[in-house]
Amino acid sequence: MLLLRAERLPEGPDWLYELKLDGYRALAIKSYGVAHLRSRNDKSFDGEYPAIVQALAQLPDETVIDGEVVALDESGRPSFNALQNGSAMAQLCYYVFDVLVLAGRDVL
Numbered sequence: 017m018l019l020l021r022a023e024r025l026p027e028g029p030d031w032l033y034e035l036k037l038d039g040y041r042a043l044a045i046k047s048y049g050v051a052h053l054r055s056r057n058d059k060s061f062d063g064e065y066p067a068i069v070q071a072l073a074q075l076p077d078e079t080v081i082d083g084e085v086v087a088l089d090e091s092g093r094p095s096f097n098a099l100q101n102g103s104a105m106a107q108l109c110y111y112v113f114d115v116l117v118l119a120g121r122d123v124l
Contacts, residue, residue, distance in 0.1 A: 038096040039086035046075040068110045078120035083112040
């Protein structure tokens, strides 16, 4: 498919839109009272995003969530550049896509 530039997005009941987050896909895992954030290649993100890991500590034990770590610029737009370069001006967020396991219960 080729992209076509348009001044406005199509509207109507046949159209749905999803914001491109442009971050790092990550699993949030809370087990044995400790939260972790893992990349899809099973790399630890705990050291890179400690504030997100700390927020995930509030989850019930034995919980697994699929989401994406995203940096938002001053305008609130996702910025992969800010995420990669660790910009101090960027706000970090963890967008949840799916809850896979909640308090030990498979919810798929």
